[in-house]
Amino acid sequence: MTALLEMEAVHAGYGQTSVLHGVSLSVPDGSVVSLLGANGAGKTTTLRAITGGVRWTGDIRFGGRSLRRMSTEDVVRGGIAHVPEGRGILTELTVDENLRLGSHLRRDTKEVRKDYDRVFEYFPVLKERRGLSASTLSGGEQQMLALARAFLMKPRLMLLDEPSLGLAPMIVRSIFEIIRSINQSSRVTVLLVEQNARIALDLSTRAYVLEVGRVAVEGESEELQGKESVRRSYLGY
Amino acid sequence: MQAFLQQVVSGIAIGGIFASLALALVLIYNAMGLVNFAQGEMAMLATFVAYALISRGMSYWIAFPVTLVLAFGGGVVIQRVVIRPVERAPILTLVIITLGLATLLNGLAGFMFGYVPRSFPSAFSAQTIDLLGVFISYRDLGVIVVSGLVLLAVYLLLQHTTVGLTLRAAAHHPEASRLLGVQVSWMLGLGWGLAAAVGAVSGIMVAPILLLEPNMMQSIIIYAFAAAVLGGIESPLGAVVGGLTVGVTVNLAGAYIPFVGGDLQLAVGLAIIIVVLIIRPNGLFGRAATRRV
């Protein structure tokens, strides 16, 4: 499998404080890769570096092209959907308007219509709430909206920042099922940042564990799940 | 009673003009949390452009849209050149810059066109028609219709087009919008251009009434402030309601309160601003949350 996204010795930070100290990772095309680690390890910063939300050095390549000096808008237009920390819902707008922002750059009208049908199949609740302000949605519904909107962007790669955060276990399970289905039936590659290592490893094929801005452990998800020492010292279960 | 209605109708006409300028203020406020003190002067300069076009023989109804397009371009240029370098600066810096812009544009207009007031043509005759006992001039009717059309156009653009959607998205959530591929910085430019064009309408509408000179908009901008504040400075609908309310109020106060008369009408505008800000700072339609204070 060829790598869709590659990071090589990436350093990044905010102002004077640096957060990433040489992170290298590779996300194979069509896979789900999880990025694990404690709070403050640099998971979110890694995602933000990819979409240009933070200054970085080193190299990040997407589909063979370097993302160096590209603006967030251009990276996104290149086929990366980033569901940020806090989900990035535009609460001033309606649910429908949020979805339309996802698809607003696409010209393949017919496909877009099909994708809307898919989205409402995945998340029927969004169809019911279409005309309502996005601020009226519950946390789980907002997460669904964020995921649906990312799907409508028709990306090659989805960056998901803690989709389980603050949600009830049942909702988390159904959301992860949908992520799996998006990955498998639409061939969307996923880079998943999670605190909940167990559920992330279940879904992903490969995983990286970050510790204070460096990759501490990497390997196949199954392999990491199996290793008692890794589980105990890095994954906390 | 008839005289009263007469005052109300002409108040609505002038209120439509205030509403256009107030709407321009609201557009920029929504885009970046800033009150553009140069909005009136931008409208004045655009009106001079229209004047130059018409006096060179262009017909009014061609000069009008051409001016709006030029004003739009001018607004975009101003955003790119003057505002963009300080986009992230504190709000006071931005306010001072727009004030500098107002002064600069006022001086430039004086420099290019002089300070002698000029009469500006109106597309509508001053003749009046009898509408259910109230005499309305075609001019007032025209102003009401044109302002109404502009406000409708802005509403449709913002609420029912993709560009409008991305404009609103960029204004409210710049970071999240970037992640959806919205080019936020250009959206700000677009917002300024749109505001400049909408404001230009108010200048062109008011010029036949006031005579065209560089200080023409100095009082109109105060009424527009009053209208925007009254409506709730982030609400386009509020700008319209506020504009009409201020227009009618000021007209009635001028006609029926002897103390106010003609020369203290502007003070009524000031009073509206101060009373609204103290009693109900979010205006009629504004939300309680304020960004970027």
Added chain:
Amino acid sequence: MLQRIRGAPPRYWLVGVVVLFFVGFPTVISSFLASEWAQALILAIAIMGLNILVGYSGQLSLGHGAFMALGAYTSAILAHHFKMDIVATIPIAGLLTGLVGFVFGIPALRLSALYLALATFALAVVTPSLIKRPAGLTGGVQGIILTQPDPPGFAQSAYGFLTGTAMTSDQWIYYICLFCALILFWFAWNLVRHRPGRAMRAIRDGEVAAAASGVNIAGYKTLAFGISAFYAGIAGALFALATGFVSPDTFPVSLSIQLLVGAVVGGLASIPGPLLGAIFAYFLPIESSQWVPSQSWIPDQIASTVKNAGPAVTYGAVLILIMIFAPNGIVGLVYRGYVALNRRLRGAADRETGQMPPNPQTV
């Protein structure tokens, strides 16, 4: 904008030189020039007031011309209708305006920075028409003409003894203005160095943090408004004295903008800033309007337009350029040059310490 210029201790010898210069200056220039410099000093006082409000307490007023008008009319009305000695009216005008400013500061507490700017701007625009209304008191459109005082005996003899020439009324007025300016600058310097100044800056830099450390936010914000208006009132009264005339049109909205230009150009949140800014803001239009018509190659018609439009164009351009490129004004530029020079003199060793230069975007 609005950040403190750190370091650079006051140079007392420099202050002494400046004071001596302003004291000795009128003895070598014409009486007419002295009256122009008096106007510049008046502007400096008003700008210092604005600086206390905007630079130190972070509240933007675009209507300080209105406070000047109040001071000027208080002084003129007391002198004209109540036959008071015009010099004696100056402190009264200052105190009354200060009181009004203090009261004005109370509703201002409820407003965000943006709304305060908006309301004060509207006030500045409306001021001339408000003045016209009580015509019996203010003289309406015509305004009030005042008689300028002759220098008193002691000043006459001292001046004659030192220079050998008679003191003119303009020179006497200049010294009154200088006296006021010295006291008020000294007062401002003390204010900002001590508790109230620290409290105001803390509020400016973050109200929540200031409140958390026990600063009385409402108290100091209204106090800043009061003091600022007091300065404007004194400046207005001196303005009435120096021009011998007040009318609604002497207080247009452009006066408020001129004050803001002075404050910004000189450098906000600094003590020498207002003086430098006042000199710039006062002499720029005068010099440009004298220079342009004197150039015979410029056609008359253009020259008269430039004379009218020139100050506005320059003020506007200067405001924008300063805010973009030098948000700390002349004082900031001088200080930056001083630091750069110092660093060069001390050599590269200093660079190794890795001290971060202050971030220009922090407020």
